[in-house]
Amino acid sequence: MKKTDWRILPVVVTVLCLGLLFARSGDAFEFKKEYKMQLNVGPTFYWGMGATKFAELVKEKTGGKMNVKPYYSSQLLKGAQLKSAQLVANGVIDCALESTINISPVIPECNVFSLPFFINTFDNLDKMKAGQTGKAVFDAMARKGLVGLDWAENGFRQVTNNKRVIQRPEDMKGLKLRVVGSPIFIDIYRQLGADPVNMNWGDAVTAFQQGVVDGQENPVGVLVPVQIWQYNKYATFWNYLVDPLIFYWNQKEWNAFPADVKKAVKEAAAEAGRFEIALCRAGLDGEKSIKILKSEFNYTMEVPEPVKFMENKGMTVTFLSNTDVAAFEAATKPVLDKWAKEIGEDLFVKARADMGGK
Ligand code: X2X
Numbered sequence: 001m002k003k004t005d006w007r008i009l010p011v012v013v014t015v016l017c018l019g020l021l022f023a024r025s026g027d028a029f030e031f032k033k034e035y036k037m038q039l040n041v042g043p044t045f046y047w048g049m050g051a052t053k054f055a056e057l058v059k060e061k062t063g064g065k066m067n068v069k070p071y072y073s074s075q076l077l078k079g080a081q082l083k084s085a086q087l088v089a090n091g092v093i094d095c096a097l098e099s100t101i102n103i104s105p106v107i108p109e110c111n112v113f114s115l116p117f118f119i120n121t122f123d124n125l126d127k128m129k130a131g132q133t134g135k136a137v138f139d140a141m142a143r144k145g146l147v148g149l150d151w152a153e154n155g156f157r158q159v160t161n162n163k164r165v166i167q168r169p170e171d172m173k174g175l176k177l178r179v180v181g182s183p184i185f186i187d188i189y190r191q192l193g194a195d196p197v198n199m200n201w202g203d204a205v206t207a208f209q210q211g212v213v214d215g216q217e218n219p220v221g222v223l224v225p226v227q228i229w230q231y232n233k234y235a236t237f238w239n240y241l242v243d244p245l246i247f248y249w250n251q252k253e254w255n256a257f258p259a260d261v262k263k264a265v266k267e268a269a270a271e272a273g274r275f276e277i278a279l280c281r282a283g284l285d286g287e288k289s290i291k292i293l294k295s296e297f298n299y300t301m302e303v304p305e306p307v308k309f310m311e312n313k314g315m316t317v318t319f320l321s322n323t324d325v326a327a328f329e330a331a332t333k334p335v336l337d338k339w340a341k342e343i344g345e346d347l348f349v350k351a352r353a354d355m356g357g358k
Contacts, residue, residue: 050276057268131354138204150269152245160232161215
């Protein structure tokens with residue numbers, strides 16, 4: 001028998017590697033017909049527009065092969081918004097674009113964004129997302145079977161009601177306010193002497209219509225599409241806490257995607273996130289987000305000045321002075337201290353460091 005000619009080895013290895021590479025590319029990968037995406041609000045909200053954009057971009061970046069379908073308004077959860085992370089982790093739902101509030105039952109670290117009067121500015125939030133805090137949150141997700149892809153935003157939450165101007169902690173006394181069913185929200189409003197009622201978002205609008213509650217709290221990107229002025233005359237812009245959104249995927253399913261698919265989906269999340277964050281901040285950060293939308297996305301805001309827009313609808317919009325903020329900060333300090341412990345001292349220290357030692 002002839003001796004093996006080892007000179008052909010590099011050729012064999014190359015062919016094998018190429019074969020492997022090809023087998024792992026999106027071309028040969030068998031996609032599911034549809035990847036179900038959970039989100040808590042409808043398509044007309046900025047958050048909803050972010051999900052729509054993500055689905056479009058995924059399709060585009062995978063040459064039409066991958067179909068992400070957003071299921072708006074928590075349809076897949078029958079409204080139970082706090083279950084989203086659990087159902088993505090166990091693979092019943094493929095992926096989500098969700099608020100950190102709604103993720104918090106599975107990832108308690110997400111409550112770092114709900115600490116009262118802790119973050120307060122877009123700049124602080126951006127530093128946290130890019131810093132150790134963001135990494136700690138994504139690491140915690142990885143330990144629970146979730147892959148965090150990128151950030152988007154719901155926004156700094158503002159309080160509205162139909163009884164009176166809220167300017168001082170004592171103005172909160174006895175107000176019946178709808179909050180998300182997350183315990184830190186109950187703690188904050190009880191601490192302030194209000195009467196918080198937890199309710200899923202899907203039931204909240206009916207509650208506003210029927211006058212079951214005096215008010216609620218949500219960011220501009222929710223207040224405008226839901227036309228909160230129909231139910232509440234008073235809004236206080238106090239930036240007391242924020243909910244970023246996270247694009248995330250079931251880990252097991254994600255790990256089986258070929259590298260080029262992962263890359264395409266991650267790029268889609270980054271781009272859709274940038275678009276959606278700019279929508280949420282438009283008119284609240286000077287010209288910055290309006291410019292991003294125009295120059296990068298060729299998009300012109302329908303409501304470029306949300307505060308003026310709400311005032312024109314008859315709302316009284318109140319901004320707090322530093323003294324007023326300090327009074328609320330002092331009044332909610334016990335809740336901050338309690339929840340700093342709940343999320344873990346380590347994460348709290350990281351968050352403060354990210355914000356420059358606040
Ligand atoms: O339920 C809410 O208030 C909402 C829509 O902002 C969230 O999903 C956190």
